[in-house]
Amino acid sequence: AQSVTQPDIHITVSEGASLELRCNYSYGATPYLFWYVQSPGQGLQLLLKYFSGDTLVQGIKGFEAEFKRSQSSFNLRKPSVHWSDAAEYFCAVGARTGANNLFFGTGTRLTVIP
């Protein structure tokens, strides 16, 4: 069965520090992979996605993620966090064939301190 694990429920970082949010998935084949961000009271905004090709993908707002097949991981990184990055981050996996259904993790809440 498909599943997505985000092991960190809440992370606090200082502004300007680097960030890595973890995502591990369980899937029968190589899935499509997504990171979304949700600010308070808002919907989900797509940060980046991996479909194929280069396993290091660049997204909006200076975020990047690396797909590691051997570790079934798709961790999100940012070299220098800004206060406006405080939000909830969701990793999701989707099938390459069949229904376009996404399976989401439970999210990681990011707090940024001055």
Add this chain to the structure above:
Amino acid sequence: ETGVTQTPRHLVMGMTNKKSLKCEQHLGHNAMYWYKQSAKKPLELMFVYSLEERVENNSVPSRFSPECPNSSHLFLHLHTLQPEDSALYLCASSPSSSGVGTQYFGPGTRLLVL
């Protein structure tokens, strides 16, 4: 107006009320989705529509009734809800309901059932 819009943004209703949530996408997509987001739980896919036909119903109680009159509009009709139905209801759209396709989300309707 671009993207995916949802109205109302907030809704309070009693258990005997009937209300409807509306979603509109301005992206020219063919597939639309309803998700439920509850605290501490992954997003739950409720319904999927492709070209106005329902293609998936994830064991959602009949007190939730979706309607898709055309590929740009999606409704969720609510009646005799329970307090545990209080949640953020997110609408999304994608180019297709199968295979590759990024889902784009609206801002959500925050529902409180009293």
